Amino acid sequence: MSRPAGSRTVPYKPAPGTIPTAPGVYRFRDEHERVLYVGKAKNLRQRLSNYFQPLETLHERTRRMVLTAVRVEWTIVASEFEALQLEFTWIKEYEPPFNVQFRDDKSYPYLAVTMGDDVPRAMITRNRGIRGARYFGPYTKVWAIRETLDLLLKAFPMRSCSQSVYDRAERTGRPCLLGDIGKCSAPCVGRVTLDEHRATARDLVAFMNGGDQEFVDRVREEMQRASARLEFERAARLRDQLAALESVLERTSVVLSDHVDADVFGLVHDELSAAVHLFAVRGGRIRGTKSWVVDTEIDLTDGELATQIMRIAYEAGDPPAREVLLPRQPDSVHEVETWLTERRGEHGLPGRVVVRVPQRGEKRKLADSATVNAAHALQVARTKRTSDYVTRSQALADLQEALGMAEAPLRIECFDVSHLGGTGVVASMVVFEDGLPRKDQYRKFAIAQTTDDTDSIHQVITRRARYIVEGDPEDSGTRFAYTPQLLLVDGGRPQVQAAKRALDEAGVRGIALAGIAKRLEELWLPDDEYPVILPRTSEALYLVQRLRDEAHRVAISYQRVKRSSAIESQLSGIPGLGPARVRALLRHFGSAKRVRAAAPEELAEVPGIGPALAQAVARRLGADTMGAPAEGQGSQS
Incomplete structure (x- = not known):
C-alpha cells in the first residue's frame, strides 16, 4: 500500500494524552473490523506512539499494517503478566495476519x-x-x-x-x-x-x-537377585528387558549431565522469516527435536520475537521443561516465566520454569547446535520454493507484474558491491534462469579505483554492457553476452540511476532495471520517485531475497580471496620469508585477518618463524594497515 501524498501519519492517531500510561494490550482493526495486529505494552502510550511516527520513518511492514488499519483500541490490565496472558489469548482467538505466524503446518508424529x-x-x-x-x-x-x-x-x-x-x-x-x-x-x-x-x-x-537410569538399575538388580535364587527363567526375562531398555537409550543421544531437564531453542531470522529449532532434553538426553519456520510480519525486536516463539511453542503443545534456554532473552522475562510455569502446571508437572541464555559449557554447545539447525531450516525453507516449477513460475509472474514488464524475466542478473571502508572493492554478478541459479555463469569483478558505491556500480554495469553489445570473444558459448530480461543491483535510487547511466552510455535498451533496497520489500526503478512495494505474500519477494543473498555471498567470498592474495604479496617482500613460510602462516592462523591481528609472540610459534622474523612480519603488516579501517568496519553493501 502506498503512502498518501503529504501525509505524515494516519488520521486515526489518538489525540495527545488520551492513551493511558498503564500496562495493557492493544488491537489494530481494519474497515471490516478484522483484527490486524495484537500487541502488549508495559506503557501503552509509549508503545503506541511508535506506530504514529512519520510514515516514512516506519519499517515497511509496520507502515503497511498502520495504513491498512482504520483504528486502534486498547485494554488496560493490572500487570505485565496479565498483559502477556491477554495478548496470547487474543492472538489465538483472532489469528491476526500481521502477528508472527507459522508457515510450516506439517504435523509431526x-x-x-x-x-x-x-x-x-x-x-x-x-x-x-x-x-x-x-x-x-x-x-x-x-x-x-x-x-x-x-x-x-x-x-x-x-x-x-x-x-x-x-x-x-x-x-x-x-x-x-x-x-x-x-x-x-x-x-x-x-x-x-x-x-x-x-x-x-x-x-x-x-x-x-527421564527416569531411565532408575529403571535400568532396578531391572539389573532384580535380574541379579533372580539369578542368585536360581530363578533362571525370570532372570532371562529380566535380561531381555534390560537389553531392550539399553537399546532405547542408545537411540537417544546423551548430550547433557544426568537429570538435566531443558528445552533448548535455536533461532535465526532475516527480513522475512524466522526459523526455530528445538531440542527437548529430558534426563540429559534428547527426547525430541522439531524445526519451525514463521513469518515475521511486523518489525519485531529480538526480545519480542523470542516472546512470540514461546507462545507458539507452548500454547497448545508439549509442557515446557523446568529450564528453557534461548539465544536471546524475551521481553518481560519474569512474566514469560510465570506463564510457562502455569502451562507446566496444567500438565500436572511441578516446578517453576526458568528462562536463560546459556553462556558457556555443555548447554551453550547444545544451544549453538540448535542455532545451526535453525539456520539450516531457514535455508531449506528458502530453497524449497525454487524446487517447485509452479512456485518458480508464480515468482517470475509476480515480478513481471510488479515491475510492469512485457514478459516474465526468465534470465535475471543481480550485482553486489563489497568493500571495507572503501578499500579492497570487489563486485559479483549472479545469474538465475527460470528462477534457478546458473553458477557456471557467475562473474566476479575487481575494482581498482572508485569514489563510492554508485561509481562502483557504474563501472561494473559498464563492463557488463560492453559484452552485451560486443559479445564475449573469450567465451566460446558467448554466455556472458546473453541479454538478461532484468538487472538487479543491491542498493537504492542512487545505485539504480548509476546503473541506468551505464546502460544508456553503452546504448543498451530493452532491459528492465531495479535496485534492491535494504528493507528488501522495496524495489527502486530508475525514474520513479517512490519504490515498488512487493506484497508480503508474493513469491517474487523470496526470489529477490535469494538473488540478493547469493550475490552478497559471492562478493564476500571473492573479497576474502583477494585479501589473502594481498597479504601474500605483502609478506613475500620480507627478507627470509619465502612462499613456504607464507603458506605456513596462513595455514596456522586460518585467514589473513588473523595473521594481521596476531602478536609477534604468536607469529613466532609458527614453525620456521623465529622471533626476529615475527617482529619483521608484525612491523610490515602494521605499517601496511596503519590508518586503514579494521576488519569488519566500513561497508559491506
Whole structure:
C-alpha cells in the first residue's frame, strides 16, 4: 500500500494524552473490523506512539499494517503478566495476519500413552488432542519412533492394539500376536489385572520422562537377585528387558549431565522469516527435536520475537521443561516465566520454569547446535520454493507484474558491491534462469579505483554492457553476452540511476532495471520517485531475497580471496620469508585477518618463524594497515 501524498501519519492517531500510561494490550482493526495486529505494552502510550511516527520513518511492514488499519483500541490490565496472558489469548482467538505466524503446518508424529483410557494404549499418532494422553516427541521420522516403540514394548509389555482388536480378543478369549510373543501383557484375556497393566503404562511414561537410569538399575538388580535364587527363567526375562531398555537409550543421544531437564531453542531470522529449532532434553538426553519456520510480519525486536516463539511453542503443545534456554532473552522475562510455569502446571508437572541464555559449557554447545539447525531450516525453507516449477513460475509472474514488464524475466542478473571502508572493492554478478541459479555463469569483478558505491556500480554495469553489445570473444558459448530480461543491483535510487547511466552510455535498451533496497520489500526503478512495494505474500519477494543473498555471498567470498592474495604479496617482500613460510602462516592462523591481528609472540610459534622474523612480519603488516579501517568496519553493501 502506498503512502498518501503529504501525509505524515494516519488520521486515526489518538489525540495527545488520551492513551493511558498503564500496562495493557492493544488491537489494530481494519474497515471490516478484522483484527490486524495484537500487541502488549508495559506503557501503552509509549508503545503506541511508535506506530504514529512519520510514515516514512516506519519499517515497511509496520507502515503497511498502520495504513491498512482504520483504528486502534486498547485494554488496560493490572500487570505485565496479565498483559502477556491477554495478548496470547487474543492472538489465538483472532489469528491476526500481521502477528508472527507459522508457515510450516506439517504435523509431526508423537509417541502417545493414553492414560485417560480404562486400558491405556501406547501408540504413534499425529493427533495432539487425545484426552488424558501423555505425549513424547515430536519425532522427525516415523520409522524411528516405530523402532523405539517396538523396543519399549519389550521392556514395558502393554497394550498397543486398536480398540477393535482389543474387543475381539476380549470376546474370543484369545490374545493377538503381540500377547503371544511377549510384547503385551494381554489384559484383554486376564493375564494381568487392569491395575497391573496401568502400573506398566505408568512405568513407561516415567521412563520416557527421564527416569531411565532408575529403571535400568532396578531391572539389573532384580535380574541379579533372580539369578542368585536360581530363578533362571525370570532372570532371562529380566535380561531381555534390560537389553531392550539399553537399546532405547542408545537411540537417544546423551548430550547433557544426568537429570538435566531443558528445552533448548535455536533461532535465526532475516527480513522475512524466522526459523526455530528445538531440542527437548529430558534426563540429559534428547527426547525430541522439531524445526519451525514463521513469518515475521511486523518489525519485531529480538526480545519480542523470542516472546512470540514461546507462545507458539507452548500454547497448545508439549509442557515446557523446568529450564528453557534461548539465544536471546524475551521481553518481560519474569512474566514469560510465570506463564510457562502455569502451562507446566496444567500438565500436572511441578516446578517453576526458568528462562536463560546459556553462556558457556555443555548447554551453550547444545544451544549453538540448535542455532545451526535453525539456520539450516531457514535455508531449506528458502530453497524449497525454487524446487517447485509452479512456485518458480508464480515468482517470475509476480515480478513481471510488479515491475510492469512485457514478459516474465526468465534470465535475471543481480550485482553486489563489497568493500571495507572503501578499500579492497570487489563486485559479483549472479545469474538465475527460470528462477534457478546458473553458477557456471557467475562473474566476479575487481575494482581498482572508485569514489563510492554508485561509481562502483557504474563501472561494473559498464563492463557488463560492453559484452552485451560486443559479445564475449573469450567465451566460446558467448554466455556472458546473453541479454538478461532484468538487472538487479543491491542498493537504492542512487545505485539504480548509476546503473541506468551505464546502460544508456553503452546504448543498451530493452532491459528492465531495479535496485534492491535494504528493507528488501522495496524495489527502486530508475525514474520513479517512490519504490515498488512487493506484497508480503508474493513469491517474487523470496526470489529477490535469494538473488540478493547469493550475490552478497559471492562478493564476500571473492573479497576474502583477494585479501589473502594481498597479504601474500605483502609478506613475500620480507627478507627470509619465502612462499613456504607464507603458506605456513596462513595455514596456522586460518585467514589473513588473523595473521594481521596476531602478536609477534604468536607469529613466532609458527614453525620456521623465529622471533626476529615475527617482529619483521608484525612491523610490515602494521605499517601496511596503519590508518586503514579494521576488519569488519566500513561497508559491506
